[in-house]
Amino acid sequence: MTPSEMALRRLIGVGTRLVVAFSIGSAVGMHGQENVPTFKSGIDLVRVSAIVRDQKGRFVKDLSLRDFEVTDGGIVKTISDFRRDGAAISVAMLFDISGSMENTLPEARESGMHLLSWLGPEDEAAVFTFDTQLKEVAPFTAGLRQLPSSMATVMPFGATSLHDAIARTAERVGTREGRRRAVVVFSDGRDNASRLASSDASAIASAIDVPVYLFAAVPSIDNPGTEFSASTTSSSLTGPLSDLAMKTGGHVFVASTPATRSAAARQIVDELRHQYLIAFESSGIPGWHPLVVRARNKDLVVRARSGYIAGQSRPSSD
Numbered sequence: 001m002t003p004s005e006m007a008l009r010r011l012i013g014v015g016t017r018l019v020v021a022f023s024i025g026s027a028v029g030m031h032g033q034e035n036v037p038t039f040k041s042g043i044d045l046v047r048v049s050a051i052v053r054d055q056k057g058r059f060v061k062d063l064s065l066r067d068f069e070v071t072d073g074g075i076v077k078t079i080s081d082f083r084r085d086g087a088a089i090s091v092a093m094l095f096d097i098s099g100s101m102e103n104t105l106p107e108a109r110e111s112g113m114h115l116l117s118w119l120g121p122e123d124e125a126a127v128f129t130f131d132t133q134l135k136e137v138a139p140f141t142a143g144l145r146q147l148p149s150s151m152a153t154v155m156p157f158g159a160t161s162l163h164d165a166i167a168r169t170a171e172r173v174g175t176r177e178g179r180r181r182a183v184v185v186f187s188d189g190r191d192n193a194s195r196l197a198s199s200d201a202s203a204i205a206s207a208i209d210v211p212v213y214l215f216a217a218v219p220s221i222d223n224p225g226t227e228f229s230a231s232t233t234s235s236s237l238t239g240p241l242s243d244l245a246m247k248t249g250g251h252v253f254v255a256s257t258p259a260t261r262s263a264a265a266r267q268i269v270d271e272l273r274h275q276y277l278i279a280f281e282s283s284g285i286p287g288w289h290p291l292v293v294r295a296r297n298k299d300l301v302v303r304a305r306s307g308y309i310a311g312q313s314r315p316s317s318d
Helices: 003-025 105-118 149-153 162-173 198-207 233-237 240-248 258-273
Strands: 045-053 068-072 075-077 079-083 089-096 124-130 134-142 180-186 212-217 251-255 276-281 287-295 301-304 307-310
Touching: 045 068, 045 287, 068 079, 068 276, 089 105, 089 162, 089 258, 105 124, 105 149, 105 180, 105 212, 105 258, 124 162, 134 162, 162 180, 162 198, 162 240, 180 258, 198 212, 198 240, 198 307, 212 240, 212 258, 233 240, 240 251, 251 258, 287 301
Parallel strands: 089 124, 089 180, 180 212, 212 251
Antiparallel strands: 045 276, 045 301, 068 075, 068 287, 079 276, 124 134, 287 307
């Protein structure tokens, strides 16, 4: 075989592997619904989930590839693949059971029940708790409608490793390929025992495209978003924690009534259902790459993760 024939055979082999890898990521699911692509292939595609709203806060559902612009470290990237089809949701519900939650854990459990009520039969959820240690209470289960009975008897106690728990839970849900993934944290936002900083936790979640939603159930008097507020005790959910949620493509919700807790839970599920899935080729330069995803229509607001890791192992919670 001549050198040119050998080179051609190698090229055909590489092309075949790329086609097979991408086809697996885009395969039709068991229920006839096209899955969210995993974008795993030899050309190292980066996947980004994006939510788009208009100036009135309404979801924008009918955009195409040409309506988006993605910049990687300030360099405009060519979008390699684009999806807006539906896929099942995979959500990790993370409950803070540390001592500071003594007065609000019942409301956190109620908020979790609201979230489960808005999920569909093909969506899945898992339940985790944490103080200074992360514990899996229920594995990822499709059609989950109730919190495990053990959640009703939990007695809040001890210190809080919030950032560590977020990072480790994001890694768990990050393995749920072919789904629209998220971590929803039910907490007062206080952290006094984590090894990781909030910026470390956001980098881990952002690197694997897992949005983090922080959900605080607080009395009206402690909710600065209500007219009855008399304090700023929810300030632990602003600043670094607000940045954590934003950088991963998530959001912070502070709710004080059953109605507002239900509405917040529905908004989280609605956002996951209205994600656009965008993929582009990684630059391959090692390290952290800041990302900006914009709509070409300047009147639209896009929320997506803030960056990714290329050319090396992603950050780890270990």
